[in-house]
Amino acid sequence: MGVNERKEREREEMRELILQAARKVFLTRGYEKTSIRTIADAIEYSPATIYLYYKDKNELLFSLHEEAFRKMMQELSVVxxxxxxxxRLVEMGHQYIHYALSNPEFYDLMFIMEAPMETLACRDEIWEDGMKSFGLLMRVIEECVAAGYFKANTDVENxxxxxxxxxxxLVTIYLKKRMNMFEDGREMERIQQSFMLFIKMIKDSL
Amino acid sequence: MGVNERKEREREEMRELILQAARKVFLTRGYEKTSIRTIADAIEYSPATIYLYYKDKNELLFSLHEEAFRKMMQELSVVxxxxxxxxRLVEMGHQYIHYALSNPEFYDLMFIMEAPMETLACRDEIWEDGMKSFGLLMRVIEECVAAGYFKANTDVENxxxxxxxxxxxLVTIYLKKRMNMFEDGREMERIQQSFMLFIKMIKDSL
DNA sequence: CAAACATACTAAACAGTGTTTATAAAACAA
DNA sequence: TTGTTTTATAAACACTGTTTAGTATGTTTG
Incomplete structure (x- = not known):
């Protein structure tokens, strides 16, 4: 009797439906305007229904958090x-900047917001995504060491x-509008210039 | 007839009273728990009264924003x-890290929160504080150039x-708890190690 | 001094938030 | 068909920032 299997499947479909609506509202109207009620409206269900599929708003946000990491990993993989x-390291830097600036709400969720951390600090797999992308960076650094770009005694993790x-x-100073301080419209130019300087620094010193 | 002067003075006192209460609640209970009502409770006035002295919550937060910069400048000045x-540059770095880690709510207000920016983007003096501390950094870099630590053709602003x-x-990765990723308790050690590496990088390359 | 005006303050309401609870309806099992 | 479990929701709870209408107090003027 596959009734339980079907129910489980239906439950997963509903979770996905809610998540899709959440993502849509989140990416179009932004975090501030994303309330349980707006998500519920989007799928034409009652707000209370969402609580039958997600413990609270944080758990919902955390699912988007995973998605954001998947997307970044995918975009970083073009290198x-x-x-x-x-x-490859330099191009990864470019891609990182591009991802952050193209997906500010996702970036916030991934690296700035406190909400998804608190509730889920207990979980085991929270850091999986973060560690996977950090590992990507570590591996390319290792290769730079192997290829002689960086010194043999390089502390890769550090x-x-x-x-x-x-x-x-760099990207958060820009995203959080603190580069407006300079009051000319040359923020983008500044990002590129600074990035070039930093690349030169690691080339010279590491 | 000094009645207007007295009223002006009383008004300023009331603004200061509200600001003190706001700071107290903000620094003890944190940003999340700081509502107009909790501030009003602290000074035993009605919430509506606050709106007679501050346009909205953002304007109140911005006053704390100014205070936070004053405090940081003061702490940076020990160098x-x-x-x-x-x-001096290295010690400024240490002091910066120390300030950020000791005043996480203030640091948030200064460099991360979007709220104080939006409403006050029109003002002329918003960037004064930010520019003053950025100028402090630029000046010490200029001196490093003059003393021969950095190359003569250094782009100081960049x-x-x-x-x-x-x-x-570095400090935001820590403050926003993304260093928990490493799952050992060595966050502080990591900050110090990374800072030392960065110092070495600018010493070697600039 | 008393009337007129201005200021300071607040209770109550508005529109929104995340979340919980009681209840009704539908789906399933016996 | 009856009993039980699941699914959905309306309504409420306790909050939030902010506005409005009204009162009470202080100041100025006739």
Missing amino acids: VNITDPFA TALTIWSYMHG | VNITDPFA TALTIWSYMHG
Whole structure:
């Protein structure tokens, strides 16, 4: 009797329906305007129904969090056909900037928002996505060491954290509108210039 | 007839009273728990009264924003007696990390939150505080150039943005709990190690 | 001094939020 | 068909930022 299997399938479909609606509202109207009620309206269900499929709003946001990491990994993967590891590292940087600036709401969810962390700090697989992309960075650094671009005694993990810190700082200063400080419209130019300087720094020093 | 002057003074006192209450609630209970009503309760006035002295919650937050910058500038100023410019730059980095980690709510307000930006994007003096501290960084970099630590053709503004980006990225990754990813308790150690690596990078390359 | 005006303040309401509860309806099992 | 479980929701709860209408107090003027 496959009735339980069907119910499980239907439940999963409903979860997906809610998630799709959440993503749509989230990416079009932004985080601030994404309420349980707007999501419920989008799928023509009562707000209370959502709570039958997701524990709370944070759990819903966390599902988007996973999706955001999947998408970033996918976009970062265009660099696989670059054989030279240092050129690949540089292109990964470009792709990272491009992803952050093209998906500000996702980026927020992935690296800035506190909400998805709190509730899910207990879970085991929370850091899986983050660690996978951090591993991507570590691997290309390892290859840079192997290829002689970086010194043999390079602390790969520390180097990865340092590079990530810089990239993250750069894009968040822009995304959170703190580059408006300069009051000319040259934010994009500044990002590119700074990135070039940083690339030069790691080339010279690591 | 000094009645108008007295009223003006009383008005300023009331603004200060509200601001003090706001700061107290903000720094003890955190941003999330800081509502107009909790602030009103703290000073034993009606919530509506606050709107007679501040246009909205954002304007109130912006006043704290100014205070946060004042405090950071003050804490960064302990480095003035360090004569060697590079040593001063390094110590400024330490102080920056210390301020961010000791005042996470303030740091959020200064560099992450969108709220104070939106409403006040029109104002002229919004960027004054930010520019003043950025200027502090630029000046010490200039001195590093003059002292021969950095190359003569250094683009000071670009270098400052690059260093700030790194510092900001490092502390926000920590503050927003993304370093929990590593799942050992060595976050602090990682921050120090990464900072040392970055110092080495600018020493070698700039 | 008393009337007229201006200011300071607040209770109550509005429109929104996340979330819970009681209840009704539908689907399933015996 | 009856009994039980699942699914959905209306309504409420306790919040949020903000506005409005009305009162009470302080100041100025006739």
